Amino acid sequence: NTNIPNPEEPERLVERCVLKAKEIIEQGLIRTGNAEKYEKEFIAYWENAYGEESRVETQMLSLIKDEGDLPDHVDYIHLKSPIGKFNSIIYSDAQAFETIKTYLGRNKIEYRESPTFYLGQVDISSPPFHLSNGEVISIIKSLNKYEEFIKYLSSEPILPIVTFAKIINERNLIFGWAHKQLELKNKKRRRLRIKKEIKLSPKTYYKIVNPENETLFVDRFSPQTFSWSGLGRRTSADFSVHETHKGKKVLVAGLGSIGSNLIPYLENIGVVEFRLVDSDILSLDNIGRHLLGLSDVYKRKTHAIRDYLESKNPLTSVITREERVVSLVNSDPSFFTACDYYFFCTGDINSEMWLGNNILKSSWKRPAFFIWVEPYLIGGHCVYFNGIDSIDWNALFPNNKFVYNFISEKAHETTEFTKQEAGCQTTYIPYSSSILLLFIAAIYPKIFNHFQSAGANTCYSWAGDLSFAREKNIAISECGLNVDSFNLVERRI
Numbered sequence: 001n002t003n004i005p006n007p008e009e010p011e012r013l014v015e016r017c018v019l020k021a022k023e024i025i026e027q028g029l030i031r032t033g034n035a036e037k038y039e040k041e042f043i044a045y046w047e048n049a050y051g052e053e054s055r056v057e058t059q060m061l062s063l064i065k066d067e068g069d070l071p072d073h074v075d076y077i078h079l080k081s082p083i084g085k086f087n088s089i090i091y092s093d094a095q096a097f098e099t100i101k102t103y104l105g106r107n108k109i110e111y112r113e114s115p116t117f118y119l120g121q122v123d124i125s126s127p128p129f130h131l132s133n134g135e136v137i138s139i140i141k142s143l144n145k146y147e148e149f150i151k152y153l154s155s156e157p158i159l160p161i162v163t164f165a166k167i168i169n170e171r172n173l174i175f176g177w178a179h180k181q182l183e184l185k186n187k188k189r190r191r192l193r194i195k196k197e198i199k200l201s202p203k204t205y206y207k208i209v210n211p212e213n214e215t216l217f218v219d220r221f222s223p224q225t226f227s228w229s230g231l232g233r234r235t236s237a238d239f240s241v242h243e244t245h246k247g248k249k250v251l252v253a254g255l256g257s258i259g260s261n262l263i264p265y266l267e268n269i270g271v272v273e274f275r276l277v278d279s280d281i282l283s284l285d286n287i288g289r290h291l292l293g294l295s296d297v298y299k300r301k302t303h304a305i306r307d308y309l310e311s312k313n314p315l316t317s318v319i320t321r322e323e324r325v326v327s328l329v330n331s332d333p334s335f336f337t338a339c340d341y342y343f344f345c346t347g348d349i350n351s352e353m354w355l356g357n358n359i360l361k362s363s364w365k366r367p368a369f370f371i372w373v374e375p376y377l378i379g380g381h382c383v384y385f386n387g388i389d390s391i392d393w394n395a396l397f398p399n400n401k402f403v404y405n406f407i408s409e410k411a412h413e414t415t416e417f418t419k420q421e422a423g424c425q426t427t428y429i430p431y432s433s434s435i436l437l438l439f440i441a442a443i444y445p446k447i448f449n450h451f452q453s454a455g456a457n458t459c460y461s462w463a464g465d466l467s468f469a470r471e472k473n474i475a476i477s478e479c480g481l482n483v484d485s486f487n488l489v490e491r492r493i
Contacts, residue, residue: 042124042168046175047222050130054219062223063091063100066171066230074118074163074174080110083314090116090163090174090223103314114158116176117149122164134214136162136177150209156202162218173225177218183207184216228272228315248451249273251339253325254346255280255301257289257436258371262343263305264291265444269451273317274309275339276302277325289433326351329364336364341451344370349400356393359385367454369447373439375417377431378469379406379480380439382460383493384450389457391493396459404461404491406480407469415474435464442488461489 005013047056061083064071071092079087089111091097104111122143140149140162153160163176181200200207207213248271252259255278266274278301287293296304302320309316321328321335325346328335336342342359344352352370359365367387373380381402385391396402401409417430442462449455463483469476483489 040169042166043173043222045127046129046220048127048129050128053130053217057088057219057221058224059085060088060090060221060223061086061226062174063089063093063096063226064172064174065093065096065227066173066225068172070121070165070167070172071118071174074116074176076114076116076157076159076161078112078114078158079104080112083109086224090176096227099317100314102317103310106310112158114161115152115155116157116161116163117145117152119143119145119162119164121166124164124166129220131177131218131220132214133179133208133216133218136179136218137209137214150206153205153208156205158202160205160208171225174223175221176223177220179205179208179218180216181205182213182216183210184212226315228270231313231315247272248341249275249339250341250343251275251277251336252343252345253277254344254348255305256286256345256347257433258347258373258440259343259345260291260301260305261289261436261440262345262371263309265440265447266343267309267313267316269448272315273319274306275335276305276318276320277323277328278302279323289431289436324351326354329355329358329362333362333364336366339366342366342368344368345372347372349397353393353397353400356383356385356391360390367450369450371443373431373436374405374407374464375430376468376472376474377435377439377464378466378474378476379464380436380443380462382443382446382462384446384455384458384460386450386454386457388454391457396493404459404479404489405477406461406463406466406483408475408477411475431464438486439464442486446488446490457493459491459493461491463487463489 047058049055059082064074074090074092075097077089077091077097079089089097089100091100103109119140122139124139137146137149140146149162160179160181161176162179163174166173166175182197183200183204185196185198248269250266250271250273252262252266252274255276259278263274280301282290282292282296282299282301282304284294284297287297292304292308296307299307300320300322302322306318306320309318319335321332323331325344344355346352349372352372355368356370359368365387368385370383370385371381381404383391383396401412405412439462443460446458446460461479463480463485466476466480466483466485479489
């Protein structure tokens with residue numbers, strides 16, 4: 001750079017930079033060799049506000065997949081109450097809208113639905129895109145769709161909305177505009193003719209195409225793609241790996257401290273449907289180790305976790321049952337067969353022994369993870385069943401005692417580990433929430449691997465803070481004598 005700016009006239013440097021930038025942009029648009037680069041930047045040009053134009057609407061969700069075939073129609077949803085900052089939705093597949101529809105109904109969000117006038121894939125002209133009625137009607141006419149557009153306006157949609165598709169970086173994206181619900185009327189005032197804006201109703205939308213309204217500008221919008229594939233592309237370094245988990249459905253039975261804190265890990269694997277089973281209500285003394293907090297106390301655990309999942313991502317399907325898992329298996333086994341994986345975190349050894357012994361010979365046979373912890377979380381365990389090979393559960397739990405416990409059998413016989421709240425009949429096992437999260441984090445990579453490949457039946461035993469056990473004079477079993485604290489032991493079973 002050989003330019004030497006004059007410090008006395010800094011505005012000249014700014015002026016020169018602006019003129020040079022304008023020249024580069026104009027030359028770039030003229031040269032055919034830059035067309036591809038321009039296409040890649042289409043979104044930036046489309047969302048840019050020109051002159052005194054108000055901002056382009058981007059607070060609109062698009063449920064239309066950005067891969068595969070282009071849609072053949074686009075429908076518009078106006079939300080009377082927003083989802084966060086989003087006050088409208090577009091979609092083309094009724095099934096894709098079904099999960100969001102359930103979420104809207106559950107949260108009492110009213111909405112109105114209307115078709116848009118969909119142009120298909122369109123090569124919109126170069127920017128600026130401060131488009132008027134006259135300009136967009138010319139585009140519609142060039143596509144031989146003007147008569148269809150008149151019929152669309154006569155159908156009295158909620159809003160006169162036009163949508164179109166563009167393929168950018170191999171993604172199918174939808175854009176569009178809404179015509180202002182106005183017409184211009186010439187009025188006389190003190191011998192002067194002035195144009196006055198008159199509000200149009202759906203019955204008079206056909207007047208939008210009248211010549212006197214050509215100068216009214218349309219309101220552009222740029223919807224934000226909200227789909228599993230779109231989320232996966234942004235959150236996975238290897239999108240193909242993320243896709244292997246696409247569509248997985250899991251059942252989680254037991255939504256106490258273990259089951260609830262497992263939920264964020266599972267949703268990050270890419271699970272699209274959760275089936276939640278628990279008969280309990282979240283109490284105040286639960287929240288110290290639970291995923292949820294004070295605002296969810298006195299809610300059913302299933303409903304509270306459902307609200308958590310749906311508020312984070314309404315695309316997630318959540319189905320709940322408020323009963324004990326064994327009774328549900330007997331009354332409605334089809335609730336289980338729709339799943340790909342089971343997570344049993346009930347802490348009830350009798351129930352889980354029954355499930356383990358019956359799962360292989362049942363119609364609801366699927367890969368399953370049985371997860372529980374020992375008192376003070378001196379040990380945590382996960383037994384993985386691959387859905388194919390049998391497990392000798394009686395050998396794993398002789399006399400209802402797990403053979404790989406870190407706390408010795410003698411300590412269990414001589415020490416009362418369960419605690420009871422004053423004035424309360426329920427009991428609990430003490431352990432730290434921070435140690436619990438370390439345990440779940442330790443077994444999560446193993447769960448992730450089994451989602452990719454079934455593998456063999458395996459027992460994962462994680463040693464907690466063994467020094468704490470020694471301080472409390474809690475005898476360690478032979479299984480824990482040669483294991484360091486916070487290490488995972490893996491055994492084929």
